[in-house]
Amino acid sequence: MVDRTLLVTGVTGQVAHPLAVALARNNTVYGAARFKDATLREELTAAGVRATPADLVTGELSQLPERVEFVLHFGVVKSNRWTVDLDGNVGGTLALAERYAGIARAFLHxxxxxxxxxxxxxxLAEDHALGDSHAVWPFLHTYSVCKIAAESAARYAARRFALPTTIARLNVPYGPTAGGLPDYHLQMMAAGMAVPVYGESEADATPTRYQLLHDDDIAAMIPGLLAVADVPATVLNWAGPETPSVQEWCAELTALTGIPATFEYTKATLGSVVMDLATLHERVGRAEVPWREGVRAMVTARHPQLLRVAADARTPA
Structure with missing residues (x-):
């Protein structure tokens, strides 16, 4: 993607931040967020992203650019307050789609x-039953419901405004900029905390599997996701092809750092989320970064002091 004009929402967040920076190398990128953190705004501006204040909860979008070719909607409101989160995720999605109806060539939600x-x-194929999977986490008890509702808003907006739309269901993003779930687990390990995995006991638990998607693959797949935007909206799963378990990547983190992992077996956490990627692979393509390679790059970038090679170098002969 070169010489395009894009709007990326949620640009101070884990996924959109590195994405906007990557896209800004060859495109005009407007980054929308509330920008409560001045340092993040400065970092984005230095990387070529045009910081543009917006508030999805109130629908205040007046400072957004008049015209963009593509809208990449990564903004999400996670206050854990129902009214705020529904207004931001549902109302905000509708306001954004209406703002660029008849203007943008495609809308990625x-x-x-x-x-x-x-x-x-x-x-899980795209026609699998929907449900409130994140209700098990008190700190995200609005999340799943708001995500389902926001998809409904995006589907409605595609039809109402004839706005070609792709709805991409992201599995577990990670990478060297903002970390992600493996990074959270490494921080827990370093603090001596047990990593939660799904199951009543060690004997009862099966591997808790996810599909990691590296920052580089997220950026690389954007053109393909936009190319399949349509009316009605295209809905597809978005993830890497490998299915490592929490136990496997914690073992890899131990191999990289020497920090042991312990596990807490509980039903009060998420179980495996393994998606059917047939539609993604057929219509968009495959992610390419192997998860072990990506995890090593993540640790090297974010926690170089924890790497075993660094620790060995500091140990007297």
């Missing part, structure tokens, strides 16, 4: 595997 009803042993 980043959804989540959180929309699926829990199925710890199955493979």
């Amino acid at each position: 980043c959804s989540s595997g959180a929309v699926y009803a829990p199925d710890h042993d199955g493979v």
Whole structure:
């Protein structure tokens, strides 16, 4: 993607931040957020992203650019307050789509595997039942419902405004900029905390599997996701092809750092989320960064002091 004009919402967040920076190398990128953190705004501006204040909760979008070719909607409101989160995720999606109706060539709505009803042993195709999977986490008890509702808003907007739309259900993003779930687990390990995995006991638990998607693959797949935008909206799963478990990547983190992992077995956490990627692979393509390679790059960038090679170098002979 070169010499295009794009709007990326949620640009201070884990996924949109590195994406906007990557796209800004060869395109005009407007980054929308509330910008409560001045340092993040400065970092984005230095990387070539045109910081543009917007508020999805109130629908205040007046400072957004008049014209863009593509809208990449990664903004998400997670206050854990129902009214605020519904206004921001549902109302905000509708306001954004209406703002660029008849202007943007395509609208990408980043959804989540959180929309699926829990199925710890199955493979989730796009027609799998939806459900409140994140209700098990008190700090995200609005998340799944708001993600489902936001998808409905994006589907309605595609039809109402004849706006070609793709709804991409992202599994587990990670990378060297903002970390992600493997990074959270490494921080827990370093603090001596147990990593939660789904199951009543060690004997009862099966591997808790996800599909990691690296920052580089997220950026590389954007053109393909926009190319399949349509009316009605195209809905597809978005993830890497490998299915590592929490236990496997914690073992890899231990191999990289020497920090042991312990596990807390509980039903009060998420179980496996493994998606059927046939539609993604057929219509968009495959992610390419192997998860072990990506995890090593993440640790090297974010926690170089924890790497085993760094620790060995500091140890007297």
